[in-house]
Amino acid sequence: MLDLVEKIKDLKMSRRSFIGWTSATAATAAIPVTRGLVAKAEKNAADKAEGEVWKTAACWHNCGSRCLNKVLIKDGVVIRQKTDDTHEDSPDFPQQRGCLRGRSQRKQVFSADRLKYPMKRKNWEPGGGNKDLRGRDQWVRISWDEAFGIVASEIKRITGKYGNESVLVTGGDANITNVMKAAGGYTACYGSSSWGAWRWIWEQMGVGEGLIVNGINDRLDLRNSQLIVLWGANPAWSTMGSVTYNYLQAKKVGARFISIDPMYSESARVFEADWVPIRPGTDDALAFGIMYTLLDEDSPTNPLVKWDFLDKYTIGFDADHMPKGADPKENLKDYILGTYDGQPKTPEWASELCGIKPSDIRKLARQIGGTERVALLTGWSPARISNGEGWVQAFSALGMMTGHMGSPGNMTGVSCWEYAGNMGPMLLTSGGKGTAKLDNKVDNNINENEIWDAVLKGKFLQRYEGERKANIQFIYHNYNNTLQTRSNIAKGIEAHRKVEFVAANAYVLTTNAKYADVVLPVATQWETEGAVTGGNREILITWSKIIDPLYESKTDQQIAEGILEKLGINPKEVFPISEKQQYFNQLAGSMVVKENGVDYEPLCTITAADIKEMGVEGKPQQGRIPLKQFIEQGIYQVPRKLGDNFGFIAYKDFIDDPKANPVSSESGKFEIYCKAINELSKKAYSEIKPIPVYEPKVHGYESTFENWESKKKGKYPYQIINPHYLRRSHSTFDNVPQLREAWSNPVYISSHDAKEIGVKDGETVLMSNEFGKSLRPAKITEGIMPGTIGLPHGAWIDIDEETGIDRAGADNLFVPHIPKGLGSSGFNLARCNMEKWEGKPIEEDVKWPQRIIKF
Numbered sequence: 001m002l003d004l005v006e007k008i009k010d011l012k013m014s015r016r017s018f019i020g021w022t023s024a025t026a027a028t029a030a031i032p033v034t035r036g037l038v039a040k041a042e043k044n045a046a047d048k049a050e051g052e053v054w055k056t057a058a059c060w061h062n063c064g065s066r067c068l069n070k071v072l073i074k075d076g077v078v079i080r081q082k083t084d085d086t087h088e089d090s091p092d093f094p095q096q097r098g099c100l101r102g103r104s105q106r107k108q109v110f111s112a113d114r115l116k117y118p119m120k121r122k123n124w125e126p127g128g129g130n131k132d133l134r135g136r137d138q139w140v141r142i143s144w145d146e147a148f149g150i151v152a153s154e155i156k157r158i159t160g161k162y163g164n165e166s167v168l169v170t171g172g173d174a175n176i177t178n179v180m181k182a183a184g185g186y187t188a189c190y191g192s193s194s195w196g197a198w199r200w201i202w203e204q205m206g207v208g209e210g211l212i213v214n215g216i217n218d219r220l221d222l223r224n225s226q227l228i229v230l231w232g233a234n235p236a237w238s239t240m241g242s243v244t245y246n247y248l249q250a251k252k253v254g255a256r257f258i259s260i261d262p263m264y265s266e267s268a269r270v271f272e273a274d275w276v277p278i279r280p281g282t283d284d285a286l287a288f289g290i291m292y293t294l295l296d297e298d299s300p301t302n303p304l305v306k307w308d309f310l311d312k313y314t315i316g317f318d319a320d321h322m323p324k325g326a327d328p329k330e331n332l333k334d335y336i337l338g339t340y341d342g343q344p345k346t347p348e349w350a351s352e353l354c355g356i357k358p359s360d361i362r363k364l365a366r367q368i369g370g371t372e373r374v375a376l377l378t379g380w381s382p383a384r385i386s387n388g389e390g391w392v393q394a395f396s397a398l399g400m401m402t403g404h405m406g407s408p409g410n411m412t413g414v415s416c417w418e419y420a421g422n423m424g425p426m427l428l429t430s431g432g433k434g435t436a437k438l439d440n441k442v443d444n445n446i447n448e449n450e451i452w453d454a455v456l457k458g459k460f461l462q463r464y465e466g467e468r469k470a471n472i473q474f475i476y477h478n479y480n481n482t483l484q485t486r487s488n489i490a491k492g493i494e495a496h497r498k499v500e501f502v503a504a505n506a507y508v509l510t511t512n513a514k515y516a517d518v519v520l521p522v523a524t525q526w527e528t529e530g531a532v533t534g535g536n537r538e539i540l541i542t543w544s545k546i547i548d549p550l551y552e553s554k555t556d557q558q559i560a561e562g563i564l565e566k567l568g569i570n571p572k573e574v575f576p577i578s579e580k581q582q583y584f585n586q587l588a589g590s591m592v593v594k595e596n597g598v599d600y601e602p603l604c605t606i607t608a609a610d611i612k613e614m615g616v617e618g619k620p621q622q623g624r625i626p627l628k629q630f631i632e633q634g635i636y637q638v639p640r641k642l643g644d645n646f647g648f649i650a651y652k653d654f655i656d657d658p659k660a661n662p663v664s665s666e667s668g669k670f671e672i673y674c675k676a677i678n679e680l681s682k683k684a685y686s687e688i689k690p691i692p693v694y695e696p697k698v699h700g701y702e703s704t705f706e707n708w709e710s711k712k713k714g715k716y717p718y719q720i721i722n723p724h725y726l727r728r729s730h731s732t733f734d735n736v737p738q739l740r741e742a743w744s745n746p747v748y749i750s751s752h753d754a755k756e757i758g759v760k761d762g763e764t765v766l767m768s769n770e771f772g773k774s775l776r777p778a779k780i781t782e783g784i785m786p787g788t789i790g791l792p793h794g795a796w797i798d799i800d801e802e803t804g805i806d807r808a809g810a811d812n813l814f815v816p817h818i819p820k821g822l823g824s825s826g827f828n829l830a831r832c833n834m835e836k837w838e839g840k841p842i843e844e845d846v847k848w849p850q851r852i853i854k855f
Contacts, residue, residue, distance in 0.1 A: 056634025058525035065241035066535030115521035116551035118147035152566030173479030185441035191448030196384030204676035206665030215413025219422035224409030233379035264783030289350025293365035304369030306403030316673020373409030386698035386826030393692030406655035424648025430532035431589015449819035455495035484511035488817035597645030746779035748790035
């Protein structure tokens with residue numbers, strides 16, 4: 001597989017020829033096309049024959065971007081897909097092109113393993129029945145009337161017996177949560193999800209976290225950077241769309257790249273970056289080693305530290321800039337120098353932890369501190385560890401110490417998801433759906449690191465309050481795959497086999513659905529009325545209905561309305577407007593920035609005839625483009641050019657006038673010493689120091705040793721990371737055979753480690769720790785840090801009930817379920833043992849049968 005990929009990489013392809021090469025084959029199912037306004041798309045497209053229609057279809061997955069996805073329909077059949085060709089492609093005005101996942105979307109929608117009918121577990125009965133059979137029981141087809149009746153009766157029975165606190169609802173979709181709010185409330189759960197430790201401390205520090213608040217400059221300014229440091233960021237795999245293309249424009253005008261990552265990433269290859277391999281969870285140690293070198297080598301003739309920046313814009317770097325009431329000894333400079341703890345954070349000290357040579361740490365420091373314009377860009381992944389707040393603080397302090405913030409070509413912050421290398425105010429926004437918002441009468445909110453313990457042990461820590469009791473007896477999964485994508489899957493399965501009832505909305509037999517009692521087949525977004533969604537800051541995409549719901553599937557709202565009726569609640573009280581009206585409201589409320597870069601105007605011109613044709617309520621309005629044009633084109637993109645009014649420099653207003661434009665911290669400055677973080681942590685899981693300090697991570701590098709001082713390795717000597725790659729979007733798409741064929745699912749092992757355990761390329765290895773065991777074929781490579789294994793994120797767990805061994809390589813099987821700090825999740829750091837498997841070699845999963853339910 002990788003030999004083929006390397007050959008493909010070596011081809012000198014244009015963007016257009018690459019997209020053409022990745023086109024998938026035609027779908028075969030005959031599907032009716034929705035009539036009406038939304039069906040009239042791309043009538044004059046050049047690449048279609050008589051009777052064919054191009055329509056914009058949803059590409060709805062959380063892949064880290066949002067691209068244009070078109071489907072070609074003839075005689076009611078979706079025959080192929082394509083991506084953005086709505087305008088000529090250029091660096092300043094790039095097309096929004098889909099990846100192999102989006103372009104295989106119809107293989108997902110029309111998959112043979114689609115759930116066709118509502119079903120219940122054969123041995124389920126009120127109270128749970130034989131709960132140990134969850135995950136391996138037979139399925140029985142039932143009617144929607146029976147399905148709605150079971151769910152409603154279990155809601156009544158369980159809340160009547162245990163109270164509404166006994167119902168745990170997972171997922172962010174408002175439909176089922178509104179049902180439970182109308183029925184008296186439910187227990188919710190929360191987590192740091194993608195953010196990791198960035199999630200709850202950025203506001204107190206006065207910086208951006210990569211999504212809610214912008215922390216880096218826009219893509220055109222990226223071309224002003226002389227050095228771009230990708231620290232735990234791999235946009236070529238984890239952020240689709242035009243992101244890699246945008247970075248290449250910076251390279252073309254002379255930017256150098258450095259990649260700091262446990263793996264030699266595709267981004268490092270594409271950008272010809274210097275690769276600095278680092279041990280997982282030790283990024284803050286490296287940052288301290290760099291900062292020590294900056295202090296050690298700084299001089300008037302070799303200025304590496306921006307003292308003026310620290311003096312004017314920060315508090316807490318040294319004893320002279322501490323906040324009132326703080327111990328002056330607790331400043332960052334003295335911590336780095338070891339003034340009071342006796343341990344200078346030298347490159348030698350850092351090297352023992354992070355595995356990078358002291359000379360290379362010094363070289364990094366000189367490059368970062370000695371280059372005028374630097375983009376210090378990190379992904380969320382280095383912070384996706386259980387106690388990673390110190391890394392967030394240290395990374396931010398490094399940017400402040402070198403002054404790489406708030407000016408052209410200089411930026412320090414999170415660069416990922418749809419905003420990778422391109423932040424700033426959104427130039428387009430979608431309108432609201434206009435749906436009702438209900439209050440939850442239950443305020444229980446369980447951290448995702450504790451949800452399975454809360455079920456099994458009956459207690460949890462209520463956020464910033466204290467311990468509460470829990471008696472979860474009903475789990476409802478909607479619009480998520482929580483059991484698969486949260487820590488310690490085996491403990492999650494145990495929790496699911498304890499409660500009295502589990503329900504799940506699902507379009508295929510996901511892990512959530514597999515361990516449920518009742519599964520309700522949900523329509524995909526190709527089968528719903530439509531929506532308007534943002535992507536990067538310069539685009540707005542609308543997609544409309546492609547097909548009617550397949551088989552007996554229903555939309556999330558239809559399922560919610562059916563349950564409400566059985567509960568004796570009028571669905572109109574909870575869902576007063578139709579799904580088509582919600583779509584229209586989004587279209588009508590969409591806004592686009594004016595040429596001045598400040599004001600906004602409606603995007604769509606809407607006529608009375610448009611409103612009548614859609615069969616909705618609304619008022620005519622004047623906008624930038626006609627409504628039909630937006631729907632048919634599927635995208636509106638604001639053209640960009642150098643010097644336009646849409647550029648963005650993060651923190652520029654603050655840098656220009658810090659008193660008039662304070663940041664979000666209590667002091668209004670960047671807080672290197674942050675009392676607020678420390679105070680919050682005292683009410684959470686473990687104390688976070690007000691300044692960044694190094695501490696061993698939960699199941700981090702130090703935990704791989706039996707004795708740290710003697711460096712004797714322990715029972716679990718390898719660290720696991722979970723790279724996101726192009727086969728899946730988190731766990732979505734893992735059931736698509738074409739993607740399984742294109743991207744195998746090995747575990748990446750260094751040649752050093754493979755030789756040590758006697759494993760050859762392609763042979764099966766057994767990974768194990770106290771939480772679980774899993775088999776995977778080995779992919780031997782020089783491109784991963786020795787002692788680290790890369791287990792790609794999102795494989796659907798497949799446990800052999802007799803041996804307890806997972807054969808799929810589910811990464812979250814190995815992740816500890818241990819909340820620390822403010823409760824951030826630790827998905828990207830675990831440790832395990834690894835050995836050559838002496839049993840039957842694992843078969844390639846492309847050859848595995850799909851989870852097709854037959855009655």
